[in-house]
Each structure stands twice: as C-alpha cells, then as structure tokens.
Amino acid sequence: MRPALISFAVIAAASSAMAARAAPDSPNLVLVIADDCTKYDTEIYGGPAKTPHLMRLAGEGMNLTRCFQASPMCSPTRHALFTAKYPVKTGAYPNHTYVSDGVTSIASWLRSAGYRAALSGKTHINPPAAFPFEYLSTRPIPENKRPRQNPDFTAIDTFLGDCVKNKTPFGLFVCSHEPHEPWNKGDASKYLPAKLKLPPNFFDTPKTRAAYSRYLAEITYFDGQVGDMLALLDKHSLADSTIVIVLTEQGSSFPFAKWTCYDAGVGSGCVIRWPGHIKPGSKSDALVEYIDMIPTVCDAAGIKAPDDLDGRSFLPMLEGKTNKHKEHVFALQTSRGIHGGPDYYGIRTVRDERYRYVRNLTPGVTFKNTAIKTPWYGEWLAAARNGSAQAVGMTKLYQHRPAEELYDCENDPWNMRNLIDDPAFKNRAGILCDKLAAWMKSQGDKGQATEMEALKHIWKNAGDSVGEE
Known part of the structure; x- marks a missing residue:
C-alpha cells in the first residue's frame, strides 16, 4: 500500500x-x-x-x-x-x-x-x-x-x-x-x-x-x-x-x-x-x-x-x-539500494561500554559504495597494486571483511585490530553475539531475509522520488 x-x-x-x-x-x-x-x-x-x-x-x-x-x-x-x-x-x-x-x-x-x-x-x-x-x-x-x-x-x-x-x-x-x-x-x-x-x-x-x-x-x-x-x-x-x-x-x-x-x-x-x-x-x-x-x-x-x-x-x-x-547499544547497515553499492551487504552490531561486536551477514561479498570511485581511493588501490603492504591491508580490510569482528574500543577507538580469533576474548564475543541475536529477534530482523526485502522499503519504489543521499 x-x-x-x-x-x-x-x-x-x-x-x-x-x-x-x-x-x-x-x-x-x-x-x-x-x-x-x-x-x-x-x-x-x-x-x-x-x-x-x-x-x-x-x-x-x-x-x-x-x-x-x-x-x-x-x-x-x-x-x-x-x-x-x-x-x-x-x-x-x-x-x-x-x-x-x-x-x-x-x-x-x-x-x-x-x-x-x-x-x-x-x-x-x-x-x-x-x-x-x-x-x-x-x-x-x-x-x-x-x-x-x-x-x-x-x-x-x-x-x-x-x-x-x-x-x-x-x-x-x-x-x-x-x-x-x-x-x-x-x-x-x-x-x-x-x-x-x-x-x-x-x-x-x-x-x-x-x-x-x-x-x-x-x-x-x-x-x-x-x-x-x-x-x-x-x-x-x-x-x-x-x-x-x-x-x-x-x-x-x-x-x-x-x-x-x-x-x-x-x-x-x-x-x-x-x-x-x-x-x-x-x-x-x-x-x-x-x-x-x-x-x-x-x-x-x-x-x-x-x-x-x-x-x-x-x-x-x-x-x-x-x-x-x-x-548495550545496537545498529545495522543495509547497503542494498545505496548509490554505487552491492546488491546486498548487511551488517549488524552491538557495543557495550568497552567492546564492539560486528556481524557481516555476507562476508563473501565485496563491499563497495560511491567512495570506491573517488580519485583519492583510486590512489589507495593504485598503491596496493604497486605492492604497498599498508595499502593492501587497508583496502582489503575495507572491502573484504570476515563474518565476525570484535574490537576493544577503549584501546582501539578506530576499530582497526580485530580480536575475534583471540582466545582471550572468546567469552566476550559469545556474550555480545547472543545479545545481538536477541535484539534482532525483538526487532523482527531476520538477517539476510530482511536485507533482501530492503528495496521495498525505499521511497521511490513506493511511487515517489527521494532526491539525493
């Protein structure tokens, strides 16, 4: 309707x-x-x-x-x-x-x-x-x-x-x-x-x-x-x-x-x-x-x-x-429908006072958006092609992410050091993973199924123009 x-x-x-x-x-x-x-x-x-x-x-x-x-x-x-x-x-x-x-x-x-x-x-x-x-x-x-x-x-x-x-x-x-x-x-x-x-x-x-x-x-x-x-x-x-x-x-x-x-x-x-x-x-x-x-x-x-x-x-x-x-605080990202974005790339996250847990719903998909096409990001990609280890690491981290991520926001406010595979943080990751799942259930968020419904929730698809982002 x-x-x-x-x-x-x-x-x-x-x-x-x-x-x-x-x-x-x-x-x-x-x-x-x-x-x-x-x-x-x-x-x-x-x-x-x-x-x-x-x-x-x-x-x-x-x-x-x-x-x-x-x-x-x-x-x-x-x-x-x-x-x-x-x-x-x-x-x-x-x-x-x-x-x-x-x-x-x-x-x-x-x-x-x-x-x-x-x-x-x-x-x-x-x-x-x-x-x-x-x-x-x-x-x-x-x-x-x-x-x-x-x-x-x-x-x-x-x-x-x-x-x-x-x-x-x-x-x-x-x-x-x-x-x-x-x-x-x-x-x-x-x-x-x-x-x-x-x-x-x-x-x-x-x-x-x-x-x-x-x-x-x-x-x-x-x-x-x-x-x-x-x-x-x-x-x-x-x-x-x-x-x-x-x-x-x-x-x-x-x-x-x-x-x-x-x-x-x-x-x-x-x-x-x-x-x-x-x-x-x-x-x-x-x-x-x-x-x-x-x-x-x-x-x-x-x-x-x-x-x-x-x-x-x-x-x-x-x-x-x-x-x-x-x-705890919660958030989500639905890339389906963004300008220059992938067909789908859903992200869900929960954070407590110190740690942030991130779940990427489709880690095998390459992440992209309008920033990927900018002249300055082009320099990042060129440096990666020319063998810069830092550029390779940055561009890979941005566009190719694992299924799960965990960050110590107190010691790593920019969220650059993923702790998900560190045994010392296994319990913390598990607690936050459960919190995120409970929140998603309370919201009626079915993960990838919800992502695939996203285009129905864009205003122009309801019959009117939305302007630019």
Missing part, C-alpha cells in the same frame, strides 16, 4: 490552530544535526576541525562521549531519531527510506502538546504524513530536493519571532547538509593538506590529504551554522528556556565510517545545553542512542509519547543524578 501524503503548506497553516496548549513554563527544543561528520574529526573530540561554537556549547552544557545511532546512513538515522524506534521495526532501514503505516513521530507528539513543530534544512524522511513539521524556508523547494538543503536562518528568525510574540513553545529541528560531500564550503586554506595529521585508518596520499582538507573546512562551516542558531536564540531571549542538542550524525564517507558499523560510523558527537538543569562543562560517558533523544526531551517537557518506543529517557543523567543509562 502506498503511504499517505500530506502537504507541508497545509501543516504550516494548521499550526496556528492547535487544540492543546502547553504549560507556560514548557521548555523549547532546538536540535541541530550535521550530515556525515565523523565525531573524531571535530575539535571537541580531539580532531583537527575547529568548532568554536560547539566548544562553547559544551562549556555551557554536557558533552556526551558515548552517543550512538542505529544506522550509519542519513535516512534511517533520521527516521530512528524522529520516531524513537530502531530501523527495522519502523520499516525504515535502507537509505532513502520511509516508515510503515501507523508509525508516528515527534512532530505529531509536539503538536498534540501545544507546541509548534518545525524543520529547516535537510529532510530525508518519508512519508510527510508521518512527519507533520512546518517546513521553514523563504523560497519554494520541491519536495524531492529537500534532502540536499541547508537550514534557512532567515525563515528560522521569523519563526522564532512569531513563537515569542504568540508565547508558543516550539520544537525546531535544524538539519544541515554539511559536511556531506562534495566538500565545497568553508575555507580550506585553514587546513593545509601537507600539515594535516590524518586519522590512523587512512592511507596517506596527496588526493586523500586534499579531500580531507576540504572536508575539515566544511565541518567548520557547519560549526558556523551552530553559531548562527545560538545567535538567534540570544536575539530572541530564548537561550535560557530552550534545550539545545547538537549531533554530528554518522561518520564521513571516507573509509571505515559512513556505511560501516565501526565506532567511527555509528558513533556520534552529542552536546546538550539546558540552563539551570545541566551543569555547565559537564561530561558523561554513559551509553546513549539517538532513539533516546526524543523520549528525553518529552520527559523534560512533560509531553506524552507513545508507550511502544525503543528509546528511553536519559533525563536523570542530564540532571547529574546518575552517569549510567544503557548496557
């Missing part, structure tokens, strides 16, 4: 006629999310990309150092974030996807509580009926082009002014398209290729350095968008009454990040500020997931959310009452 459609224009018009009214002291929400940004590349997590506004926000709030998402791709990540459910449960597990009939999102829950629910920038969520946001833009944008847009801060400025004037609380999602390729924004001259320290899972070539320079510049450009948003909150005297969350999303399209289930792929930077409730300059190492963000906000604002969510509130942690939340 084709999902129902609803016009964003109708949603916007209806926003002024909400039946419910929020309590006068209800906090507002601003959630800013990047696009393809490896957390380790940002200044706040020890990387070279300068992020002064994110650093400022961390000084005024809490830095969550172990935040993870349910998929290392844009579309399933955003569906999981907004619905507080894991991807297979909602049907939104491949890229360019959509949720099944009956799935609701934070947009509906906010509106039912008397909030305005708005989004500006990248969407990549479908069908619109399940995500009844006001779409903020000063210019008309065709729906199939929205996934590539950046936030419109002029429209956001107007929106905030209207909310202040009418004393209406709001939930605002500021969705950047940066630093997604093609890495053509920001000042790359600030990051001279020859002087850069490359991540340990990169093979060092001139084109790799040049691409990394442009990518870092675009992270700083995204940080400027964070600054623009914070400035607007200050302008409208909303900073003290607003919960601000900034997320870096999944890793970049460089190898071993996006499209993979390593920490650099499904790990996310996360900073949260809520004046008067979160201790400035605090840090938490608790395990949290994107699916927990919205339940936490609902808990803080007294908003009723459905009872069947996978995510759960970590408000006590934010308020300093505990530094624990979850014992």
